[in-house]
Amino acid sequence: MTMDQVGSPAELAGLLDRHGYLCDEGLATACFLALRMGRPLFLEGEAGVGKTELAKTLGRALGAPLIRLQCYEGLDASQALYDWDFPRQLLHLRAAEAAGVSDVSRLEGELYDRRFLLARPLLQALETSPSVLLVDELDRADDEFEAFLLEVLSDFTITVPELGTIRAERPPVVVVTSNRTREVHDALKRRCLYHWLEHPSYDREVAIIRRRLPDAAERLAGQVARAAQRMRETDLLKPPGVAESLDWTEALVALGVRDLDPGTAAVTLGAVLKYREDQQRVLGGDGAAGLAALLGGG
Amino acid sequence: MDRDVIETMVGFARTVRAAGGAADPERVQAMLTALDHLDVLDPHDVYWAGRLTLCADPDDLARYDRCFAAYFSGETPRPGRRRPPVVVRRIPMAEPGGRGGGEESRELEAATASGVEVLRDRDVARLGAAERAEVARLIALLDAGAERRRSRRFAPAPTGRLDPARTVRETLRRGGETSLLRHRSHRTRPRRVVLVVDVSGSMSPYADALLRFAHAAARSGGRDVEVFSAGTRLTRLTRELRHRDPDAAMAAASAAIPDWSGGTRLGEELKEFLDRFGQRGLARGAVVVIASDGWERGDAGLLGEQMARLHRLAHRVVWANPHKARPGYEPLTAGMAAALPHVDDFTSGHSLAALEELARLVAGAGKGRAHA
Numbered sequence: 228m229t230m231d232q233v234g235s236p237a238e239l240a241g242l243l244d245r246h247g248y249l250c251d252e253g254l255a256t257a258c259f260l261a262l263r264m265g266r267p268l269f270l271e272g273e274a275g276v277g278k279t280e281l282a283k284t285l286g287r288a289l290g291a292p293l294i295r296l297q298c299y300e301g302l303d304a305s306q307a308l309y310d311w312d313f314p315r316q317l318l319h320l321r322a323a324e325a326a327g328v329s330d331v332s333r334l335e336g337e338l339y340d341r342r343f344l345l346a347r348p349l350l351q352a353l354e355t356s357p358s359v360l361l362v363d364e365l366d367r368a369d370d371e372f373e374a375f376l377l378e379v380l381s382d383f384t385i386t387v388p389e390l391g392t393i394r395a396e397r398p399p400v401v402v403v404t405s406n407r408t409r410e411v412h413d414a415l416k417r418r419c420l421y422h423w424l425e426h427p428s429y430d431r432e433v434a435i436i437r438r439r440l441p442d443a444a445e446r447l448a449g450q451v452a453r454a455a456q457r458m459r460e461t462d463l464l465k466p467p468g469v470a471e472s473l474d475w476t477e478a479l480v481a482l483g484v485r486d487l488d489p490g491t492a493a494v495t496l497g498a499v500l501k502y503r504e505d506q507q508r509v510l511g512g513d514g515a516a517g518l519a520a521l522l523g524g525g
Numbered sequence: 526m527d528r529d530v531i532e533t534m535v536g537f538a539r540t541v542r543a544a545g546g547a548a549d550p551e552r553v554q555a556m557l558t559a560l561d562h563l564d565v566l567d568p569h570d571v572y573w574a575g576r577l578t579l580c581a582d583p584d585d586l587a588r589y590d591r592c593f594a595a596y597f598s599g600e601t602p603r604p605g606r607r608r609p610p611v612v613v614r615r616i617p618m619a620e621p622g623g624r625g626g627g628e629e630s631r632e633l634e635a636a637t638a639s640g641v642e643v644l645r646d647r648d649v650a651r652l653g654a655a656e657r658a659e660v661a662r663l664i665a666l667l668d669a670g671a672e673r674r675r676s677r678r679f680a681p682a683p684t685g686r687l688d689p690a691r692t693v694r695e696t697l698r699r700g701g702e703t704s705l706l707r708h709r710s711h712r713t714r715p716r717r718v719v720l721v722v723d724v725s726g727s728m729s730p731y732a733d734a735l736l737r738f739a740h741a742a743a744r745s746g747g748r749d750v751e752v753f754s755a756g757t758r759l760t761r762l763t764r765e766l767r768h769r770d771p772d773a774a775m776a777a778a779s780a781a782i783p784d785w786s787g788g789t790r791l792g793e794e795l796k797e798f799l800d801r802f803g804q805r806g807l808a809r810g811a812v813v814v815i816a817s818d819g820w821e822r823g824d825a826g827l828l829g830e831q832m833a834r835l836h837r838l839a840h841r842v843v844w845a846n847p848h849k850a851r852p853g854y855e856p857l858t859a860g861m862a863a864a865l866p867h868v869d870d871f872t873s874g875h876s877l878a879a880l881e882e883l884a885r886l887v888a889g890a891g892k893g894r895a896h897a
Binding site for chain 1: 549555558559563569570577578581582676678690694696700714747751764800804806807
């Protein structure tokens with residue numbers, strides 16, 4: 228299915244569902260509007276709630292390649308947009324010299340040909356149609372980059388001085404994620420649809436685990452999801468996200484576990500809790516009482 | 526779209542804006558466009574069309590929900606808030622061009638110049654209104670930029686690593702003859718500064734001056750400065766203090782702080798700060814300033830634990846306690862005693878001179894004297 232054929236948020240939710248991503252009404256509406264309005268989707272939420280996964284699934288569902296721009300401090304235009312392939316340009320120059328080309332201006336023109344241009348993620352996304360562009364962890368890039376990105380996302384055109392303007396035939400579907408380590412500029416947010424992604428409900432989490440890991444028994448998925456929900460209510464440094472629930476279930480499936488008991492949970496706890504303090508807190512004073520409480524009950 | 530629908534929706538957006546939401550005209554336009562693609566008669570669709578376009582922050586969501594419930598059930602939410610004890614008064618700033626002044630302003634300037642030295646060491650809690658305004662003006666002029674760190678980015682430099690791109694470009698310009706090597710080196714950037722200002726009752730004589738200091742830091746450090754107020758609740762003031770004008774910034778900040786002159790639960794506040802912002806990266810590698818007297822009503826053990834956590838994340842932790850300047854002060858309160866082992870610099874911040882010292886500490890001068 229292409230993006231124009233998606234008629235409603237519910238239809239899009241169904242499409243994502245078929246590609247292994249279960250989303251709720253809000254996220255489905257957000258994605259649907261991002262497609263329809265041609266606006267970037269700005270996603271925030273705790274680590275591990277499925278922000279990046281959504282972009283990947285959108286790509287698969289729409290039959291469009293996913294182009295990912297991982298942001299980091301110091302990211303600049305030549306790493307995000309394009310760069311000239313200098314070694315190849317030099318080679319071309321040498322070859323032309325050896326062949327005895329004397330027309331200097333023509334040679335110069337050839338050096339700045341499209342084939343010597345290395346497309347970095349943003350240019351790739353503009354040139355690939357359709358495509359899904361994931362701008363991951365924008366808050367890690369510095370604010371100069373943010374201003375630059377705003378320009379690209381407003382016009383969906385890129386000007387290469389030596390070549391001219393490159394325009395997207397149709398704008399890519401853009402998903403921007405942020406972990407809120409820094410306030411992203413309001414001007415950029417204004418361009419986007421804003422969605423705050425919550426941890427899923429118990430039922431949805433069970434369904435997500437079952438969907439992603441069909442080998443996991445229904446009972447096991449339920450136990451993991453319940454434990455994860457309770458851990459989120461406990462005061463932890465890093466409450467587990469869906470990503471951690473999936474990791475944990477995968478570890479348990481790999482060990483051939485069908486029923487989660489405190490002993491098994493204790494030895495696999497590192498798959499779901501990544502801080503020593505958190506593990507100690509969950510284990511409780513004598514080592515397993517806390518876990519039994521976490522797993523017990525209906 | 527139906528005219529009534531547009532009117533209803535614009536009215537709703539106005540309600541959100543009145544409650545402090547980010548519903549500017551561009552966002553309202555986006556909301557109407559979003560509704561074009563959805564079902565206007567379905568409350569869920571209306572809810573999401575507004576939420577996805579009018580909100581910009583997780584803090585906006587609860588307010589949005591309140592406005593939505595109130596507006597579509599026919600009630601109007603009323604914003605009501607206590608007046609905070611912040612000096613919000615227009616302070617005459619010297620015009621750069623010296624226009625509209627004349628005799629009078631020159632006289633004023635002369636008077637100020639002689640007064641500054643006297644004011645510098647006075648405790649801000651014991652100032653009269655005029656002196657207070659003068660100190661506020663001087664705080665606004667402080668340069669409280671942070672110390673610098675090496676950035677991942679490169680800049681052209683006369684020596685350093687080879688810059689392949691610029692060298693080859695140069696070579697191409699010379700027709701393929703490599704004759705000049707270009708170099709580059711890492712740029713430096715200011716570190717992020719995070720200020721946590723205690724606005725509880727015992728700190729109220731100093732809260733105004735310290736928040737003004739935070740504003741001066743925000744102006745010197747641009748987008749790499751984050752400000753929070755702590756008391757019984759943690760409030761992020763970064764956006765409010767972004768106003769250029771100090772008085773407008775103070776007015777916005779004071780309106781945003783819900784817990785003026787309440788108690789102190791610094792341990793819990795700090796924990797909230799670390800959970801929500803610090804651990805994700807806000808405190809990582811930053812210079813963190815905590816301005817508080819350490820009169821902890823809550824659990825001092827928790828405060829110590831959180832300070833240890835903060836110290837592991839931050840590049841440097843500076844604690845400014847206005848009471849430190851009092852003769853015979855000893856950090857004997859449980860909170861202060863629990864926090865001190867995890868502090869790099871311990872300073873006072875009670876007067877203009879002390880704030881200048883704080884600015885120097887933030888800039889990385891005279892590091893690590895807490896235990897000297």
